[in-house]
Amino acid sequence: METDVNSKHIVVIGGGPGGYPAAFHAADLGMQVTLIDDAPNPGGVCLYRGCIPSKALLHAAAFINEASEIAEWGITVSKPQIDLDKLRARKEAVIAKLTGGLGQLTKQRKITYLQGRARFADPKTLTVTMSDGTTQTLTFDAAIIATGSQPIHLPFAPDSPRVLDSTTALDLADIPASMLLVGGGYIGLELGQVYASLGSRVTVVEMMPALLPGADAALVRVLAAKLKKQFEAIHLKTRVAALDETPEGIAVRFEGKHEGSETFDKILVAVGRRPDAGNVGLENTGVVVDEKGFITVDAQRRTAEPAIYAIGDVAGQPMLAHKATYEGKVAAEAIAGMKTVYDPKAIPGVVFTDPEIAWCGLTEAEAKAAGRDVKVTSFPWAASGRATTLGRSDGVTRLVLDPTDNHRVLGVGMAGPGAGELIAEGTLAIEMGAVADDLAWTIHPHPTLSETVMEAAESAMGHSIHYTR
Amino acid sequence: MSTEFKLPELGENIETIQVTRVLVSPGDSVVADQPLLEVETDKATIEVPADNAGTVDSVLVSDGDEVSVGQVMLTFTDSAAAPTAAPTAETEPEPAPDPVPPTSDIRHPTSSLLPPPSSPSPAPPTSDLRLPTSSPSPTPYNVPAAPSVRRFAREIGIDVTVVTGSGPNGRISIDDVKTHAKQRNEAPALVAAGSIATPPLPDFEKWGAVERKKMAVIRRKTAEHMSLSWGQVPHVTIFDKADITELDVLRKRYADHAVEAGGKLTMAVMVCKVVAAALKRFPQFNASIDMGTREIIYKQYVNLGVAVSTERGLVVPVIHNADQKNMVAISVEISALAQKARDGKIQLDDLEGGTFTVTNLGRICGTYFTPIINYPEVAILGIGRAQPEAIVRDGQIEMRTMLPLSLSFDHRLIDGSDGARFLGWIIDAIQEPLLLSLQG
Ligand SMILES: Cc1cc2nc3c(=O)[nH]c(=O)nc-3n(C[C@H](O)[C@H](O)[C@H](O)COP(=O)(O)OP(=O)(O)OC[C@H]3O[C@@H](n4cnc5c(N)ncnc54)[C@H](O)[C@@H]3O)c2cc1C
Numbered sequence: 001m002e003t004d005v006n007s008k009h010i011v012v013i014g015g016g017p018g019g020y021p022a023a024f025h026a027a028d029l030g031m032q033v034t035l036i037d038d039a040p041n042p043g044g045v046c047l048y049r050g051c052i053p054s055k056a057l058l059h060a061a062a063f064i065n066e067a068s069e070i071a072e073w074g075i076t077v078s079k080p081q082i083d084l085d086k087l088r089a090r091k092e093a094v095i096a097k098l099t100g101g102l103g104q105l106t107k108q109r110k111i112t113y114l115q116g117r118a119r120f121a122d123p124k125t126l127t128v129t130m131s132d133g134t135t136q137t138l139t140f141d142a143a144i145i146a147t148g149s150q151p152i153h154l155p156f157a158p159d160s161p162r163v164l165d166s167t168t169a170l171d172l173a174d175i176p177a178s179m180l181l182v183g184g185g186y187i188g189l190e191l192g193q194v195y196a197s198l199g200s201r202v203t204v205v206e207m208m209p210a211l212l213p214g215a216d217a218a219l220v221r222v223l224a225a226k227l228k229k230q231f232e233a234i235h236l237k238t239r240v241a242a243l244d245e246t247p248e249g250i251a252v253r254f255e256g257k258h259e260g261s262e263t264f265d266k267i268l269v270a271v272g273r274r275p276d277a278g279n280v281g282l283e284n285t286g287v288v289v290d291e292k293g294f295i296t297v298d299a300q301r302r303t304a305e306p307a308i309y310a311i312g313d314v315a316g317q318p319m320l321a322h323k324a325t326y327e328g329k330v331a332a333e334a335i336a337g338m339k340t341v342y343d344p345k346a347i348p349g350v351v352f353t354d355p356e357i358a359w360c361g362l363t364e365a366e367a368k369a370a371g372r373d374v375k376v377t378s379f380p381w382a383a384s385g386r387a388t389t390l391g392r393s394d395g396v397t398r399l400v401l402d403p404t405d406n407h408r409v410l411g412v413g414m415a416g417p418g419a420g421e422l423i424a425e426g427t428l429a430i431e432m433g434a435v436a437d438d439l440a441w442t443i444h445p446h447p448t449l450s451e452t453v454m455e456a457a458e459s460a461m462g463h464s465i466h467y468t469r
Numbered sequence: 470m471s472t473e474f475k476l477p478e479l480g481e482n483i484e485t486i487q488v489t490r491v492l493v494s495p496g497d498s499v500v501a502d503q504p505l506l507e508v509e510t511d512k513a514t515i516e517v518p519a520d521n522a523g524t525v526d527s528v529l530v531s532d533g534d535e536v537s538v539g540q541v542m543l544t545f546t547d548s549a550a551a552p553t554a555a556p557t558a559e560t561e562p563e564p565a566p567d568p569v570p571p572t573s574d575i576r577h578p579t580s581s582l583l584p585p586p587s588s589p590s591p592a593p594p595t596s597d598l599r600l601p602t603s604s605p606s607p608t609p610y611n612v613p614a615a616p617s618v619r620r621f622a623r624e625i626g627i628d629v630t631v632v633t634g635s636g637p638n639g640r641i642s643i644d645d646v647k648t649h650a651k652q653r654n655e656a657p658a659l660v661a662a663g664s665i666a667t668p669p670l671p672d673f674e675k676w677g678a679v680e681r682k683k684m685a686v687i688r689r690k691t692a693e694h695m696s697l698s699w700g701q702v703p704h705v706t707i708f709d710k711a712d713i714t715e716l717d718v719l720r721k722r723y724a725d726h727a728v729e730a731g732g733k734l735t736m737a738v739m740v741c742k743v744v745a746a747a748l749k750r751f752p753q754f755n756a757s758i759d760m761g762t763r764e765i766i767y768k769q770y771v772n773l774g775v776a777v778s779t780e781r782g783l784v785v786p787v788i789h790n791a792d793q794k795n796m797v798a799i800s801v802e803i804s805a806l807a808q809k810a811r812d813g814k815i816q817l818d819d820l821e822g823g824t825f826t827v828t829n830l831g832r833i834c835g836t837y838f839t840p841i842i843n844y845p846e847v848a849i850l851g852i853g854r855a856q857p858e859a860i861v862r863d864g865q866i867e868m869r870t871m872l873p874l875s876l877s878f879d880h881r882l883i884d885g886s887d888g889a890r891f892l893g894w895i896i897d898a899i900q901e902p903l904l905l906s907l908q909g
Contacts, residue, residue, distance in 0.1 A: 299606050339626075340620070342607060343607040343608055343619060345608075345611075406638040406639070408611060408638070410611070431616050433614055433615065433640055435638050437638075
């Protein structure tokens, strides 16, 4: 028998961008909610050691870069002086403000917040080891696992303060003279750019033939061009074979395209993240975990254990905050008995480097691999008035369209400053089932970078105002 | 060991497929995930992969065959002791992954950090889950419907992919979904009967004069409802006679009791009482089927519908909790409801919530007929005209009053033998009125 929604007690384990929205939404739907996380306030990786601190630092980095470019406009500024303690404090203040706000919202919703770590004793019971050392036992009508993910470490890396992961890199202990970035994914490149802007000589090593493997090559090219100038070196198709601590730093041996050895002050390992499914006592439940460590869930994010749901990084790719949030809302509604499902047509991915790279939906390569006949139109930002006023004509906007279906928008990609903000229009277009004409005949404000979306759509119809092919 | 390879669940609402190509032959050895067959659903062509490695023993289907979910298509000799089923709750959860990747694989996690640029990749691995209950499924990638429209359609149980969009380039709006839902309700028979569209009518005037009259609402509703039932429900009807000689004696003896109370103790009333008791003993007949969730809904109440013909047409008022009422009470209620129905004063409440219907043609004529089930109920009992008959009892010919009974039931839920047992119990209870008090 279905119990009354209002008397359901739900427990959310993990207070990240998956867990806290799930808890908030469940409370808003009238359920009685307990939220458990080991931090004093909700926020998870995203707010404490992920999206938010990295973006705060990137904001500072972008300013430093702009300051160096403004000379071309006839404005000379002296080399920025960096007060690392103040920068760190500012970043901490941003975190404190946002997580404190979430704590307030938790209280306002009358959610019970337990600071501690939860483990399933059996499929119906949780044991919580509270941060003050006491233990609590909880039962529930439904539980949501939102325990997120952890950085992957290199097995052969020495245990040394010179070897950083994304968390310790965000601590900003110092600005090393030289730094090796292991892994050319988005987390590494963002942090690498922060350190490069602050003055480190940054070298990147990546196994794959390109940075940001999986992203549209035409977009990556735009970022790579910039990074080539900012970074000391970019070694592609190269692997780190050994890391050894020496008095001078970490000696690195490379294998592959770039053979050889070199010593760096610090190493930042950013080779990926693994789902954190191992610490919740799943062995005491029927929850199934796949070979990659993700919890297996159905379309409503329900695990093999009917009363247990899983969302966010622990429940599968893409490991992104906004995907976790969407899943959190789906799980809360599913528990409330609503017919919601996980049904996104496009999930935007953004690399917050300078220039930014953002995309959603299908890439050209994916569409071709799926045997789809697609038409791709590009609008180079060199033809955008706004980009020129910003001194940034290196960007590009690309649309992947289905020529057999009214040029329906299948994918959108962009590179350039502000791409992360602009991509929202692309995501909306795909979710709404828009066709190129819808974008072409929507008035976009002038002069803005958003016009590039309109013009890319126009060029699909063969008539872009500012660009001829 | 030889194992059977059955057509797996391929998606919601896919019950049968057509084999377009068999990709393996007996003696072939296959690896897990290797495509075995190419099949076609009404939506797409799909390759059905092997779930384990093994050697094909025999191929039981060929190109063009129609196959339903669960049907055995191939048999295999399994190599090794590969697990045969998807992980279930009993499976030991995998230990947490090794926190460190193998050195040769540094690139992999890096690339997996990137968001797959579209939803198809993170699609939930629904298929290898033992689903506790049915769960709505995500819509395919390129349906031109906004999230709000998809959500609305899901809520009211409409598959948005079959809705025709009225907007530019086929865009589907909330109104389109509503229109679709309305049309579906108005033409249930068409949807149900596998969408064979009604062919256009001939021009009857070619053969003489005709008159066209608007159908009364009640006629139209009956037409729709009967088509729905006929289209959805595989009917079986069985016939038998009950010897009511004794019961009729009792009926006459106690008729006054009912009259005093304002009712009329008819044979139909007595049969209703027996049926109500039978439904308590045979809950299967007091149920409904939910094909959407593949569940059977057993109702914990017995509400008997009694078909009443009125000038305007057929209505079926309901005697709520008939099992808790005695014959006099039932007779009073039937009389009152029938009167209300004939006066056109019947309320919606009086017509709703039935769990089983009794229909009586006995006052007019006829022996047997094939009553159509009042969907979503699963059975209906038809009463014919009682007649004195020459019956052989204990080797002697005797004159007995016999009542013809026709029971239609939904073969999806009820098998022939269950139907016979149910009708048999009713007949026994009619013939031996005491049985009702003993067992009913
Ligand atoms: C440097 C960096 C930058 C990033 N930038 C972005 C970005 O710009 N945009 C973006 O979308 N994503 C970004 N991400 C990814 C994003 O942070 C994650 O996708 C997101 O945080 C996942 O949310 P979640 O709710 O699944 O889990 P998490 O945020 O990982 O939260 C899980 C929480 O659960 C707690 N927990 C774990 N186990 C237990 C237990 N047993 N009991 C109680 N609590 C427990 C953890 O301590 C943690 O607080 C970034 C990540 C990093 C590392």
